Amino acid sequence: MRKITGIMVLLLSALWSSGCQRGRTHVEQENTIKIGISLYDHYDAFITQIVSVMEEEVKRKESETGTSIVLVIENAANSQIEQNSQIEDFINNGCDIICVNLVDRTDPSMIIDKAKSADIPVIFFNRELVEEDLERWDRLYYVGAVALESGIMQGQIVVKQYKEKGEKIDRNKDGILQYVMLEGEAGHQDSIMRTEYSVNTVIESGCQVEKLAYAIANWNRAQAKTKMLQWIEDMGDEIEVVFANNDEMALGAIDAYKMMEIEELPMIVGIDGTYAGLQAVEKGDMAGTVYNDGAGQAKAMIELSYSLAKGTKLPKEIELINEKYIRLPHKIVTIQNLKEFVQK
Numbered sequence: 633m634r635k636i637t638g639i640m641v642l643l644l645s646a647l648w649s650s651g652c653q654r655g656r657t658h659v660e661q662e663n664t665i666k667i668g669i670s671l672y673d674h675y676d677a678f679i680t681q682i683v684s685v686m687e688e689e690v691k692r693k694e695s696e697t698g699t700s701i702v703l704v705i706e707n708a709a710n711s712q713i714e715q716n717s718q719i720e721d722f723i724n725n726g727c728d729i730i731c732v733n734l735v736d737r738t739d740p741s742m743i744i745d746k747a748k749s750a751d752i753p754v755i756f757f758n759r760e761l762v763e764e765d766l767e768r769w770d771r772l773y774y775v776g777a778v779a780l781e782s783g784i785m786q787g788q789i790v791v792k793q794y795k796e797k798g799e800k801i802d803r804n805k806d807g808i809l810q811y812v813m814l815e816g817e818a819g820h821q822d823s824i825m826r827t828e829y830s831v832n833t834v835i836e837s838g839c840q841v842e843k844l845a846y847a848i849a850n851w852n853r854a855q856a857k858t859k860m861l862q863w864i865e866d867m868g869d870e871i872e873v874v875f876a877n878n879d880e881m882a883l884g885a886i887d888a889y890k891m892m893e894i895e896e897l898p899m900i901v902g903i904d905g906t907y908a909g910l911q912a913v914e915k916g917d918m919a920g921t922v923y924n925d926g927a928g929q930a931k932a933m934i935e936l937s938y939s940l941a942k943g944t945k946l947p948k949e950i951e952l953i954n955e956k957y958i959r960l961p962h963k964i965v966t967i968q969n970l971k972e973f974v975q976k
Contacts (some may be wrong), residue, residue: 664700665941668722669731670715672759674707676851677880678904678926679733679758685930693934701938712736719743723750729937734759737821744768753940755933760821766956771940775932775958779825782903782922782962786826787833789901789920789964790873794839801872801899809839809873812863813846814856814885816877826877826903844870849881856884857891864892874900879909879921886917905965905973913970923973925960932958 669686671679683705690701704727708715712735722730723746730752734740740761747754753771760779766772794801794809802809813831816823827846834841845863849856856876863871876882882902889897897917902909905923912918932950936958939946952958965973 663698664702665729665938666702666704666725666727667729667731667937668718668725668727669703669705669733670718670722671705671707671733672715672735673710674705677853677906677908678878678924681906682758682926682930685927686934689931689934693938697938699938699942701934708733708735710735712739716742716746719746723747723752727752728941729753729755731755731757731933731937733757734761737761738819740765744772747771755936757929757933770955773936773952773956773958775929775936775960777924777929777960777962779822780829782822782924783826783829784833785922785962785964786830786875786901786903786920787837789922789966790830790834790875790899791837791839793899793919793966794834803869803872803898807840809834809841810844810870811841811873811875812844812860812867812871814849814859814874814876814881815846816849816851816881818848823877827875830875830901849884851878851880853880853884853887856881857887858884860885860888861891864888864894871898874898876900876902878902879904879906879912879918882918882921883908883912886912905963910965910970910974913965913967914974916967920964920966923963923965925962928960929958932960 669683671683674680687703690703694701704722706718708718715735719730719732730747732743732754734756737759743754744765748769753773755773755775757775760774760776766774813827815827831841844867847859849859874882874885876885879902882900885900886897899919900917901919902921903924905921909918909921913921935946935950938944946952950958
């Protein structure tokens, strides 16, 4: 009888302890937001900047609200299959919100279906999916910018500087801008828009242009350097303008000229306004870049995640367009207004 009583006491004690533990965990969960973040490639400098700012924004938001916010960050390493697997892990591990920097913007179906089945909101960012896919469920969102805007502004940088320093830029004095184009990624919306609208803006201003060469460099500095070294060997001083779809590729072009010990650089323009890109503008190696507000995107994602998890309104300064989109504007950066962006 004493043995049976002892066993009952132990069972009751275990049940009481387990119940208290579950109670504590529930309370903790009530005051914790878990955000899963899948990156197409964590070696992308601009994406790294976004994540860095997100981590800082989390600290600010925790201090402001008293809510614990956990970021679970994964690198898909340019594999859509790996990214799909990461989303499954986020769901199984109890993430409240999922943020996705798509590997393949045309193939989000599995991510959407899995998240919808689990009723977990998804915030896509930086690499915009097709509008029809975003409309498949009312808990899908996109945070980014307007791609064609960056291309237009990059073209405007070239036009303005050509009008101001035409004799220096037009090396062969033929009244035509001979250019090469470093494209980000085959089939990527930002790459297509930036390439098309940058050149079209120059043409529409009345300037004549001639394309000497173009190449896909996958947003990558090393790949851009390799392409540029070959072009310098083949064309040398014929190159008057280097359009790069992002700052990393523009920096790769600069690296190539430095490696060849060529001091007189052509006009080189980038997009994104990364830390390294801004430094290149300051040194005079890059004629200008287009600021893509990664910090604003990072803040918007944390605020949207908090709003979705807690059912609160977004801050007034963040506009949710059509209940789906948050878009941050681009800005032109040259040596004239560089200080404003360095301070940011």
